[in-house]
Amino acid sequence: HGRKRGQEVTYTFTKTCSPALPWSPREVTCEENYMEVRMLTVALFIQSLSLAYRSASVWTVRFQKAGQQATTMNLQEARTQGYVFNVAHGRIVFRTPYGQPDSDSIMVNDVPVEVIQATLFSRQSWVVLMVDLVIACSMYQGSYEDGGYMTWETPETPFPGLNAKQISVGLSGELMEQPVAESRGYIIEKRNNTVRIVIPYSAEGRHRTSVMIGDLFEFFIFHLYMEQISVDKDKVETRLRHHRALTTGLLRHPVITDNRTVVEDRIFTIYLGDIPEDVNLVGLELNGQLFTAPFTNTSTCEVGEEVHPDTTHGFTLKVSFDDPCVIQQFSTEDAVVQYQLDVNYTLTIVPDDEPFYHVASFVAVWTDLTPPAFDAFCSETGIVFRLDRRSLDHKWEVVIGSDPLTSDLANQYGYIMSNDGNDLLLEAPLFTQGYEYKNITLEGFNGTFEIYVRDRETSNIQSSTVKTCPFTAEELIVCSTDGMMTVVADLSLAVPSGGVPASTNLLDKNCGPREADDTRALFSFPVNTCGSVVKLSHGHVTYENRILFDPELLPVTTNTSTDIDRVTVQCAYPIADLHRLFSMFRFEADTTVVGQISHSAKLKAAIEPTTALHTPLPATPQTTGLIAVRAARHPPVRYVKVLSSLHNTAKKSQYFNRQIKGFD
Structure with missing residues (x-):
């Protein structure tokens, strides 16, 4: 039955099935909506019954109900009331729906059973043919037990005079012998002449359905198939088949x-x-x-x-x-x-x-609110810092020196920064603001750069990342905060033919290089020693010295008339950042500052200063108001203090003149 283009269409389908096992002499079937018994009969009875079906007045059926008078009717009348009598394959078949007026409901060991007793008989001449057709089926509806089991019960021997021989069970038409069923979680037990079958809710062949009634519920349907084989005293076999749809109630199934x-x-x-x-x-x-x-x-x-x-x-x-x-x-x-x-x-x-x-x-x-951690690595031109950003990183800010890292700060100091919201990449090129230089030799030096992470609300430093990398440079000048000037200078044009850079010195001939090779020399000295000249102008204190060659160290045949390079080195400190200006004992400044190496004979590119704060050198120095001091001659005062609050140039000059009185 189906639909085709919106119209109902009926198709004919025929299916023939043969029983897997030979018929027993008596076969009783308890289906879901009817009861049936098939009995083997003798040939004479079959012939007579066939004739009766053609002339229904020959045979009579009598129904006997406990405590009531028997009801008698012919086969035609029985057929109109829903009863079926038939002959097929040498057997007489009696089928009836449940709940007929002639059936009886009884309790057998607390199990509800429906019984119908029919006697079919006929008197022909001097022969009387009679057969008893009795059907008894368990009407137990099943019960769902805690732990996920469905239980069903039936009397062990629903017919008198029978002894149970074998029980097989299964679901959805699949039948298993008792040992196999029990191996799959079934429980089959006999108690008080009652057979009790327990089916696990997860048994193969069961059906479940979900339903939503305010909450998620489910129910299970077990299409039980049970077969009992019993024998009477003459070893005649009766096979009883039960087909029952056992349904649980609605069971809550919480997700x-x-x-x-x-x-x-x-x-x-x-x-x-x-x-x-x-x-x-x-x-x-x-x-x-x-x-x-x-x-x-x-x-x-x-x-x-x-x-x-x-x-x-x-x-x-x-x-x-x-x-x-x-x-x-x-x-x-x-x-x-x-x-x-x-x-x-x-x-x-x-x-x-x-x-x-x-x-x-x-x-x-x-609870582990750790500040962001940078990865740092060296490159040929500087130091690179990388940060994988997290959602909470807005709580902290990255600081270089004392200034928060921003795009403007990066542009001001020459940093290369990219920030896509997920990763922060910062490259600090060599000689930009923030570097510290140590272990300076002619072969190279170490550059160290440090960045800090601080709390935005409290401004307290939470962590720092320090990276030190080795670098090389042809020329280098470092003006440190403690007043040390370290210079690596190319003297290839400053030394006459026949001379060597090791023979050079500063304005004070006693100050020679710490290291020298064929073309370069390394000097390291306090800015206020070795004959340095101190100049004050335009808000800066400049320490200047010169790298010289002593002609007396040349061979006699050497011609020194050739114009040689004059190498001048300078460190200029902003007065606003300078705490103390010592000509002898001590020096202290806030930051490293601008340094410069100048070549007179052949101009070379000035080395970028290694400073924490980039402070450009003043324009061409003016001689007005300058104070020049030979640092090798010590002043009578302990130090010269430069006040950044003295903005007036004239006042500054008067103040310095008073403080350095007695200088040459």
């Missing part, structure tokens, strides 16, 4: 959520489980943001399905703490961050796709 989050992983891991096979997940709402199936996994949010042997399935939801849909609440007082994820699952029951919802809320507290 569970298991919070499997490990806070240290910074990922919400939520398991939605024990979902029946006929229920599907079709949607997710995460803090109000809707996602629908099929789900597309991302780096911060993914959904995975798990299928279980018991035909249930589950879904695992993973959401990073850093995902935009996660709510973050920072507690300054407790120094913790609370992450909240509200999940609304949308599920549907197939095949009707009836939706229902499961809501759950999850909270994770992050």
